[in-house]
Amino acid sequence: MSNAEAMVFVIDDDESMREALKSLIRSVGLRVETFASAQEFLESRRPNVAACLILDVRMPGLSGLDLQRDLVERNIHIPIIFITGHGDIPMSVRAMKAGAVEFLTKPFRDQDLLDAIQQALDRDRLARSHQAETAELHHRYQSLTPRESEVFGLVVKGLLNKQIALQLGTSEITIKLHRRQVMEKMDAASLADLVRMAERLSK
C-alpha cells in the first residue's frame, strides 16, 4: 500500500505549531488534517484509511495522555506519536507503555518525526490488514455447518479421523468428507495452516 491514501492527524492547541506541522507533512506528500483540541478530533468524521495521530501532550481540556486512554476505551486503534514541549521521563514511559509509536520533545528533528510517521502508518496498515484477515477468517468459519465446526475443533486438537469418528459416533468416511469440506471452506493449504487459523480465531 502506498502513502497516497494515508492520513496524518495533528492535534495541538498551538496554532503556529499546527500550521508548521501541516506544512512539513504536506511537503513530503502526505495528507494531513489538524485539530485544536482532543474534543474536536473525537467529534470529527475520519476516513477509513491508514492513519496516525500526532498528539501534543499538554493541552487545555483533555490532555494528550487522556485522549490516548480514551481512544483505547472507545476501541479506536490509531498509532500515536506524542510531541511535547517539556516531556519528563515518567510521562514518556506512560505514553510508550500505552502503545505510543514515538515520544518526541519539541523542537524535534524533522526526519525523526517523518520516520515516526512512516513507522506509525506502517503499523496501522499492518494492523488493518491483520484485522481484515481475521475478519475474513471469521467469515469463512461462519460458513461451516455445525458438524463441520465440530470436526474442525477436533482436527486442530490433533485427533485422527478414526478417533473423531468414534467420538462423534459416525463413520471414518463421513469424517474424511467433512474434513475435506472444512479445508476447502477455510481455504487452508495444510493441517498446519488450519491450526494457525484456529489460533487466530480463538483470540
Add this chain to the structure above:
Amino acid sequence: MRKLWRYGIAVVTVGAALLITKSLEQYTDITPLFYAAIVISAWFGGMGPGLLAVVLATVALDYYFIPPLYTLRPDLKQISFLLVFGILAVLTSWMSAKRKRTQEALREARDELELRVEERTAELRQANESLRERGEALQEVQTELAHVTRVMTLGELTASIAHEVNQPLAAIVTNGNACLRWLGGASPNLTEARQAVDRIIKDSYRASAVISRVRTLVKKAPARSDLVDLNDVILEVLALAESEARRNHVLLKQQLAGDLPFVHGDRVQLQQVILNLIINGLESIAKSNSGSRELSISSTKDEANNVVVAVRDSGDGLDPANLQRVFDAFFTTKADGMGMGLAISRTIIESHGGRLWATTNAQKGAVFQFTIPVDGESAT
C-alpha cells in the same frame, strides 16, 4: 530691693520736677512737669509709685507754689485747684500704669506665642521626619513584597517561560525544515516555501515578545516555615492595600474569626497571596462601573480543620468558562497583566498543603478563597 527702686522713681522724678519748676517759676506753668513725673513713676513703677508721686506732687505744689507759701495749709481759694490737680494726677497715674501693664501683657503674650510657635514647629518637623521614615519603611515592605512575587516562583516561572518560548521555537524549526523540503526536489514550491518563512518570522516575534514580558522577572527566596496567624497577615496586607482601595473608592471590609488557629507556613508568601487576591479584587472593581464598590476579606475555620480565607469583590466577576483558566500561567484578562499572579498564588497555597479556587459571588463579582490545613501540633 526692686520695690524700693520703683518707689524711689516717684521720689526722684517729683523732686526733679520740683527743682526745675521752682527755678523756672516765672516762665512756665507749674503743673506740667509734675504730671510728667507722675506719668513716669506710674509707667516704670506701677500704680503704687504713681500714687506716691501724686501725693508728693500735691504736697510740693501746696508747700512751694500755693499761697500762703511754705505752709501745708492752702488758701481756701486754692483748694479746688489742688483737688482738681489731685484727681487728674490720680487718673493720669492710673492710665499710665494700666497702659504699661497692657503693653507688658501684650509683649508677654507675644513672647509666649513665639515660644510656642517654635515648639510646635519643632514638633511638626519631628513628626514629619518620623512620617518620612515610616513611609520609607512601608515602601521597603512593599518593595520586598513585590520582589517576592517575582521570586519564589522560579520553578513555576522557568517551566512556564520554557514552554512559552519553546512553543514558537519548535514551530520555527518545523517551518524551517518544511521550507527546505518545499525548496528541494525537482520542482521547488516557492509559494509554500514563502508561507513557511512568513510563519517563521511571525513566530520569531512571538518568542521575542515572551522574552521581553518575562525579562523583568527573576530570582528566588527559600520558603520558610513559621507559625503564622493568618488574621495578622490579613491585617498587615489590608494596611498595605488601603491607599490603593482609597484611590479606587473601594470600601474594605473584614470579618476575621476570633479564635483562628495558627498555621505553619511562609509568612511572606502567604502575605503575597492575600495581597495578590486583594489587588486583583480592587482592579476588578476599578474596571467595573456599576453598583457597590466593596471588597471583603474573611477568615474562618472549617470542619475539616482548615483555615479558610475568602476575598470577595463586587467587580464584574469571572466568565464561568475562565474559573479554572485564571490559574493557568500567562492567562490574563488584563491589558498589562503577566498572567502569573494567580498561577503563583496557587503554587504557594498548594505548597502549604491547601487549595485555592475561584467561584462567582452570589450577588455580584468573584470570590477567591483558599484553605490552609491546621496541623495538630501547631494549632494553638
